[in-house]
Amino acid sequence: xxxxxxxxxxxxxxxxxxxxxxxxxxxxxxxxxxxxxxxxxxxxxxxxxxxxxxxxxxxxxxxxxxxxxxxxxxxxxxxxxxxxxxxxxxxxxxxxxxxxxxxxxxxxxxxxxxxxxxxxxxxxxxxxxxxxxxxxxxxxxxxxxxxxxxxxxxxxxxxxxxxxxxxxxxxxxxxxxxxxxxxxxxxxxxxxxxxxxxxxxxxxxxxxxxxxxxxxxxxxxxxxxxxxxxxxxxxxxxxxxxxxxxxxxxxxxxxxxxxxxxxxxxxxxxxxxxxxxxxxxxxxxxxxxxxxxxxxxxxxxxxxxxxxxxxxxxxxxxxxxxxxxxxxxxxxxxxxxxxxxxxxxxxxxxxxxxxxxxxxx
Amino acid sequence: xxxxxxxxxxxxxxxxxxxxxxxxxxxxxxxxxxxxxxxxxxxxxxxxxxxxxxxxxxxxxxxxxxxxxxxxxxxxxxxxxxxxxxxxxxxxxxxxxxxxxxxxxxxxxxxxxxxxxxxxxxxxxxxxxxxxxxxxxxxxxxxxx
Numbered sequence: 001x002x003x004x005x006x007x008x009x010x011x012x013x014x015x016x017x018x019x020x021x022x023x024x025x026x027x028x029x030x031x032x033x034x035x036x037x038x039x040x041x042x043x044x045x046x047x048x049x050x051x052x053x054x055x056x057x058x059x060x061x062x063x064x065x066x067x068x069x070x071x072x073x074x075x076x077x078x079x080x081x082x083x084x085x086x087x088x089x090x091x092x093x094x095x096x097x098x099x100x101x102x103x104x105x106x107x108x109x110x111x112x113x114x115x116x117x118x119x120x121x122x123x124x125x126x127x128x129x130x131x132x133x134x135x136x137x138x139x140x141x142x143x144x145x146x147x148x149x150x151x152x153x154x155x156x157x158x159x160x161x162x163x164x165x166x167x168x169x170x171x172x173x174x175x176x177x178x179x180x181x182x183x184x185x186x187x188x189x190x191x192x193x194x195x196x197x198x199x200x201x202x203x204x205x206x207x208x209x210x211x212x213x214x215x216x217x218x219x220x221x222x223x224x225x226x227x228x229x230x231x232x233x234x235x236x237x238x239x240x241x242x243x244x245x246x247x248x249x250x251x252x253x254x255x256x257x258x259x260x261x262x263x264x265x266x267x268x269x270x271x272x273x274x275x276x277x278x279x280x281x282x283x284x285x286x287x288x289x290x291x292x293x294x295x296x297x298x299x300x301x302x303x304x305x306x307x308x309x310x311x312x313x314x315x316x317x318x319x320x321x322x323x324x325x326x327x328x329x330x331x332x333x334x335x336x337x338x339x340x341x342x343x344x345x346x347x348x349x350x351x352x353x354x355x356x357x358x359x360x361x
Numbered sequence: 362x363x364x365x366x367x368x369x370x371x372x373x374x375x376x377x378x379x380x381x382x383x384x385x386x387x388x389x390x391x392x393x394x395x396x397x398x399x400x401x402x403x404x405x406x407x408x409x410x411x412x413x414x415x416x417x418x419x420x421x422x423x424x425x426x427x428x429x430x431x432x433x434x435x436x437x438x439x440x441x442x443x444x445x446x447x448x449x450x451x452x453x454x455x456x457x458x459x460x461x462x463x464x465x466x467x468x469x470x471x472x473x474x475x476x477x478x479x480x481x482x483x484x485x486x487x488x489x490x491x492x493x494x495x496x497x498x499x500x501x502x503x504x505x506x
Contacts, residue, residue, distance in 0.1 A: 015378050015434060020379065020388075021384065022379055022380075043427050044381045044382075044424060044427075045426065046424055046462055047457075051460050064383075065480075066381045066385070068383045068385025068386070068481060069384050069388065071385070112391075128395055131395035131396065149385035149388060150385060294455075299421065306447065355384065357383050
């Protein structure tokens, strides 16, 4: 049966209740069905790569300002790259502290994404619950680093803020408190029937498509691709037991559950790291200006984050290039959206966890 | 005080717009709306519609692509309205000073009433800014009659 309705075009964003950030999706609809989608990006382009290349010393703080949700991953990745240029070995203590802080940030980021999905499908109560548990981690990182969003803990060669014995105790206690709350959230996300109806089978993104679009992180792991940079053992991930969480359903539900299970995995990793903390310095000194080029990769909450740095032995960098995970995941919406109902669009868009400040830089 | 004014005083609705922020301040604005900080006790609810909003919370340095949208949103908001620039970027444009795609602070594009410092602006500071904005807003309502 052919549709009698003409195709209508609906702009979605850049300012929209479902989005935290400006992203514009142009939807072509036939009645309630989406038949085409077009992305319009660049609202958040600030010229980050230009700004980062001006002064490599200041950039260890500025690179956190690329994205506030995964700020510590950005600065860790940048510092890793420059440490490779200097050829210094980072002390084990610093690598473990980086791992702990990165996992704390993954918790805050995933809880934000989960709350966001809950809100997008109209489950306001669960959104509030996710944010309530998230505040526990936010106040914990505030006690550890002195900041809630940009931790400013990394320097080239290690970390500049050590974690004392009483702070280790603090992390332990908070993790004990967080775990049952996360398990409760997991039970709701897994079993709630209304949430299930809005997410099961919605926004299908099968494995061949995921490979073709080059998605990374939870989006690709929800499509059955067991790819996670943490397996490479950067920072101190080589010291902990780790297997990526993979699901096969490839829908909004799978992407949601991968994030939920990763939250509990993060708690496991943090608890495993704490007793491993050795005594000793938390940073090594580096001298002179760097030369040469380096690639650096970390697993940010949204997937693989890559920095390419080329230095020329001066305060300015010759070139710095960022490949952020959201840049790969956001265009995959063009494959997920056609064929879905208009009411499912916010849920699908939010399920890839679009981080526009990362995408546009 | 008229009936409309009395009703308005209890429901200062918020419009949050990101003009190129790193998300740090946006997260804190969202933290305001959620249980721990909960600005709904002042009657403030996040509304995505500029026609319903009274207070604009703007985060981030204004990028050139967002400039027109921001002006549009401001013009669509009905008065009396107030603009709160959340964080250092929205207040002055730092640390993106001299970046080729950034206009600078929000006050380069639309008039700003309250500046909240911080990178990222802490929720306590944002509440402080919001309460200050509310008192200014009430004063402005009385002036307009």
